[in-house]
Amino acid sequence: MSKAQLFTPFRIGQLELANRIVIAxxxxxxxxxxxxxxxxxxxxxxxxxSGAALLTIEATAVLPEGRISYADVGLWCDENxxxxxxVLEGVRRWSDMPLAIQLAHAGRKASSEVPWKxxxxxxxxxxxxxxxxxxxxxxxxPGDNPPHALDRQDLARIRDAFATAARRAARLGxxxxxxxxAHGYLLHEFLSPLSNRREDxxxxxxxxxxxxxxxxxxxxxxxxxxxxxxxxxxxxTDWVEGGWRIEDTVAFAQALEARGCAALDVSSxxxxxxxxxxxxxNYQVPLARAVKAATRMPxxxxxxxxxxxxxxxxxxxxxxDLVALARGILYNPRWPWHAAxxxxxxxxxxxxxxxxxxxxxxxxxxSVQ
Numbered sequence: 001m002s003k004a005q006l007f008t009p010f011r012i013g014q015l016e017l018a019n020r021i022v023i024a025x026x027x028x029x030x031x032x033x034x035x036x037x038x039x040x041x042x043x044x045x046x047x048x049x050s051g052a053a054l055l056t057i058e059a060t061a062v063l064p065e066g067r068i069s070y071a072d073v074g075l076w077c078d079e080n081x082x083x084x085x086x087v088l089e090g091v092r093r094w095s096d097m098p099l100a101i102q103l104a105h106a107g108r109k110a111s112s113e114v115p116w117k118x119x120x121x122x123x124x125x126x127x128x129x130x131x132x133x134x135x136x137x138x139x140x141x142p143g144d145n146p147p148h149a150l151d152r153q154d155l156a157r158i159r160d161a162f163a164t165a166a167r168r169a170a171r172l173g174x175x176x177x178x179x180x181x182a183h184g185y186l187l188h189e190f191l192s193p194l195s196n197r198r199e200d201x202x203x204x205x206x207x208x209x210x211x212x213x214x215x216x217x218x219x220x221x222x223x224x225x226x227x228x229x230x231x232x233x234x235x236x237t238d239w240v241e242g243g244w245r246i247e248d249t250v251a252f253a254q255a256l257e258a259r260g261c262a263a264l265d266v267s268s269x270x271x272x273x274x275x276x277x278x279x280x281x282n283y284q285v286p287l288a289r290a291v292k293a294a295t296r297m298p299x300x301x302x303x304x305x306x307x308x309x310x311x312x313x314x315x316x317x318x319x320x321d322l323v324a325l326a327r328g329i330l331y332n333p334r335w336p337w338h339a340a341x342x343x344x345x346x347x348x349x350x351x352x353x354x355x356x357x358x359x360x361x362x363x364x365x366x367s368v369q
Contacts, residue, residue, distance in 0.1 A: 004312050004316075004345060005020065005312060006019060006020050006021065006308075006311055006312045006315050006316075006323075006339060007020070007343065007345045010298070010321060010322065012263045013227070013229035013262040014227050014229070015175055015176055017054055017322075018348070019347075020321065020323060021052040021053055021322070021339070022053055022300060022323070023052050023054065023055045023056055023326075023329055024302055024325060024326040025056040025102040025180075026330065027068060028040065028058055028073075029071040029072065030043075030071060031071055031072055031073045031074070032071075033074075033079070034061065034072065034079075035073075035080055035082075036073055036084050036087045040073070041086075041087045041090045041091070044091050044099075045091050045095070048091050048094070048095035048099075049094070049333075049350055050329060050335065050337070051334070051340065052335075052336050053097070053098070053322075054097070054099075054100055054175075055099050055100070056099075056102055057084075057101040058073055059072065059102050059106075059180055060075045060101055060102060060103055060104060061075070061076065061106070062074075062075065062104070062164070063105065063157075063158065063161045065111075065130050065131070065133065066104065066107075066158075066161075066186070067106060067110055068110060068185075072106075075168050076161060076164070080168075084172060085172055088172055094350065099176075100174060100175060100176035100231070101174050101176075101177055101178070102178040102179075102180050102233065103162055103166065103169070103177055103178070103180065104180035105158060105161075105185060105186040105187070106132075106185045106186065107147070107184075107188075107189045108132050108133070108134035108138070108139060108140050108144075108184075108189060108195070109140050109184055109185055110130070111124070111126075111129045111130050111131075121140070121141075121145065124145060133147050133148045133149075133186075134150065134186070134195065135190050135195060135197075135198055135202065135203065135212075136149055136195065136198055137149045138197065140273070141273050149198075155202070158186070159216050159219050160219070162179070162223075163219040163220060163223040166219075166223040167224075170224055174228075176229045176262070177224055177230045177231065178230075178231045178232065179217060179230065179231070179232045179233070181232050181234050181235075182233045182234050182235040182267050183235060183267065183269065183270030184235075184269075184271035185270075187212070187213040188234075188235055188244070190202065190209055190210075190212045191209050191213060191244055191248070192209075192238055193209065193242065194238060194240060194242065194271060196209050210252055214256070217232065218259055221260050229262030230260070230261065231265060232256055232265070233264075233266075233267060234253070234264060234265070234266055234267070235249075235267055236266045236267070236288070237249070237268050237269070238268075238271045238275060239268060239272075239275040239276050239277050240271070240272045240274055246286075250290060250294045253291045253294065253297065254295060257296065261297060263298040263299065263300060263321075263322075264295070264297055264298075264299050264300070265300040265302065266284060266288040266299060266300065266301055266302070266320075267302050268284050268287055268303070280304065281304050282310065282314070283304060284301060284302060284304075285301050285320065287301075288300070288301035288319060288320040289319045289320070292319070298321040298322065299321055300321065300322045301324070302324035302326065305323050305325060308338070337349070341358070346363055346364060346365065346366050347364065347365065347366065348365075349364075349365040350367070351367045354367060
């Protein structure tokens with residue numbers, strides 16, 4: 001039996017990955033003033049023992065007002081950096097899995113309650129709320145407090161905050177950065193004509209709407225060590241008539257590639273409540289396929305990838321270079337172990353877990369030490 005393509009090594013720039021399975025960033029809403037807690041040590045620690053090739057830290061705000069909720073992780077101050085450093089030290093003591101971080105600004109979707117308490121937007125006068133910002137003063141949903149429209153000084157401050165967070169990520173030894181330009185958050189808000197109604201050089205044409213996200217990418221790329229990759233997550237489409245389309249995503253991907261982007265993670269939606277998403281297995285794979293056909297960058301696909309053969313087919317047919325798991329790996333944190341057993345290949349496991357190797361599958365585990 002030939003080795004499954006899902007378990008062949010891969011490179012993103014100079015970053016070597018053991019296989020094609022990556023763990024997507026997943027918000028935990030468990031930070032205090034942007035500082036990671038013991039929950040993050042437990043959460044990231046278990047995922048770092050999963051056998052995946054890359055673990056991406058959740059959306060991490062570059063400014064306090066850039067958080068989705070008051071419980072989001074941040075990297076805007078020394079206290080945030082120290083707290084994250086403590087967590088990373090604990091994870092790295094037991095795992096050699098490369099770690100990336102997603103840098104983000106939530107834009108008009110900020111100042112929200114945590115999901116298990118309803119996730120509604122909190123107004124600026126709420127004890128845990130604040131004034132949101134966006135390209136244009138258009139709320140995400142009717143009834144939300146309208147965001148403040150960013151001026152040129154605001155844009156410079158946010159761009160610099162992304163760069164500062166990138167330098168902090170470098171000091172923490174993180175192997176890669178992913179910039180969040182998807183799911184209706186600030187950079188996606190600039191890209192989509194549904195949320196960007198500006199009349200200056202940052203609005204109107206596709207070239208103008210791409211301008212600020214590209215400036216942020218360049219600032220992060222310049223602030224992060226050149227040998228470490230900077231990637232971008234995008235929404236391939238808004239799933240709304242007149243919104244951001246896959247054709248726009250391809251143009252944006254090509255502009256990013258020309259500026260040194262190392263890989264593109266293609267998701268979708270999140271910008272408009274009226275989106276019509278055709279949910280189902282592989283529903284976002286065609287978006288990744290379109291970007292892969294138009295660029296030389298590695299492309300990641302994500303979304304309802306749950307089955308081993310499904311993931312293998314995506315890689316073996318060339319629709320994407322890597323598959324990202326999110327809720328599926330929360331439900332089954334040993335998904336890569338089980339996939340390896342299914343395909344008859346070996347995978348690294350901590351020596352503490354070697355005795356868990358099934359008797360009918362000798363050779364499944366290789367010790368990481």
